[in-house]
Amino acid sequence: xxxxxxxxxxxxxxxxxxxxxxxxxxxxxxxxxxxxxxxxxxxxxxxxxxxxxxxxxxxxxxxxxxxxxxxxxxxxxxxxxxxxxxxxxxxxxxxxxxxxxxxxxxxxxxxxxxxxxxxxxxxxxxxxxx
Numbered sequence: 001x002x003x004x005x006x007x008x009x010x011x012x013x014x015x016x017x018x019x020x021x022x023x024x025x026x027x028x029x030x031x032x033x034x035x036x037x038x039x040x041x042x043x044x045x046x047x048x049x050x051x052x053x054x055x056x057x058x059x060x061x062x063x064x065x066x067x068x069x070x071x072x073x074x075x076x077x078x079x080x081x082x083x084x085x086x087x088x089x090x091x092x093x094x095x096x097x098x099x100x101x102x103x104x105x106x107x108x109x110x111x112x113x114x115x116x117x118x119x120x121x122x123x124x125x126x127x128x129x130x
Contacts, residue, residue, distance in 0.1 A: 035065060
């Protein structure tokens with residue numbers, strides 16, 4: 001028999017409650033080979049790009065590696081950032097992911113990266129409420 005899952009009210013759960021605090025990042029000067037190795041080693045599909053001060057400057061993904069040409073992260077990263085703060089609702093994050101077709105949203109405080117929310121984080125929320 002299939003068990004019915006009760007979905008949480010996504011307007012009352014906030015990014016701070018589910019975000020991943022592991023701030024794995026790369027810098028724009030990293031080579032594509034180094035980026036690919038890091039993505040594989042960390043078992044991630046994408047990473048935030050930060051400057052020397054830790055400010056978020058872009059995102060880079062495995063899709064960027066295979067579909068764009070360049071020798072460094074700077075050459076292939078996405079600069080049109082979509083990010084949220086810790087106070088955003090999970091509903092807002094889910095909507096952004098769907099609207100923009102993205103898998104991971106960086107979480108910022110004062111321009112500084114404080115974490116990320118991925119599709120997997122949303123799935124864990126759904127499982128925990130079932």
